[in-house]
Amino acid sequence: xxxxxxxxxxxxxxxxxxxxxxxxxxxxxxxxxxxxxxxxxxxxxxxxxxxxxxxxxxxxxxxxxxxxxxxxxxxxxxxxxxxxxxxxxxxxxxxxxxxxxxxxxxxxxxxxxxxxxxxxxxxxxxxxxxxxxxxxxxxxxxxxxxxxxxxxxxxxxxxxxxxxxxxxxxxxxxxxxxxxxxxxxxxxxxxxxxxxxxxxxxxxxxxxxxxxxxxxxxxxxx
Numbered sequence: 001x002x003x004x005x006x007x008x009x010x011x012x013x014x015x016x017x018x019x020x021x022x023x024x025x026x027x028x029x030x031x032x033x034x035x036x037x038x039x040x041x042x043x044x045x046x047x048x049x050x051x052x053x054x055x056x057x058x059x060x061x062x063x064x065x066x067x068x069x070x071x072x073x074x075x076x077x078x079x080x081x082x083x084x085x086x087x088x089x090x091x092x093x094x095x096x097x098x099x100x101x102x103x104x105x106x107x108x109x110x111x112x113x114x115x116x117x118x119x120x121x122x123x124x125x126x127x128x129x130x131x132x133x134x135x136x137x138x139x140x141x142x143x144x145x146x147x148x149x150x151x152x153x154x155x156x157x158x159x160x161x162x163x164x165x166x167x168x169x170x171x172x173x174x175x176x177x178x179x180x181x182x183x184x185x186x187x188x189x190x191x192x193x194x195x196x197x198x199x200x201x202x203x204x205x206x207x208x209x210x211x212x213x214x215x216x217x218x219x220x221x222x
Contacts, residue, residue, distance in 0.1 A: 066081065094197060
């Protein structure tokens with residue numbers, strides 16, 4: 001997980017190959033540290049209980065260019081040594097343009113996803129998202145169920161398919177009202193609220209999957 005501070009902001013960036021999350025908050029200071037995700041296990045719950053949090057960077061002393069991330073609360077000081085290596089250029093992965101922006105309630109959408117999950121035949125439950133005429137529709141690809149909700153929509157009619165678990169996680173992380181930004185059915189999907197951005201890769205429909213080229217059968221000798 002990347003902690004990068006500068007220009008009045010602290011950005012926390014994390015990715016797993018299918019999703020990219022960026023949280024940006026006001027911050028006075030500069031520095032950068034790359035922290036192994038497992039080292040941060042439990043820190044979120046501890047910070048929720050803290051009345052005061054002070055975060056800063058300092059030299060680790062272990063290497064000439066080494067860095068430590070220090071998180072201070074009124075009770076405990078947490079110290080994390082920055083890992084070797086560099087974080088990928090994540091900014092290129094965040095969509096800069098969208099043909100469609102859908103503003104809707106994540107709570108209502110979460111309830112709809114839970115209902116569609118019950119109807120799924122397996123643990124994998126793709127969800128199709130479609131917008132039209134001031135409405136956003138969530139449906140299962142096999143048409144076993146669908147939910148329709150009001151939404152503020154800018155741009156053209158669009159459709160995208162997202163893994164149900166990833167979609168539920170995205171809505172839970174955003175909470176409240178969220179902006180869903182779409183370019184087309186094959187491009188990364190951006191969920192955005194305040195200083196938080198979550199990019200998720202879409203799923204291809206059967207019509208979009210490349211067709212395999214069948215080799216011509218060789219003649220059988222008689």
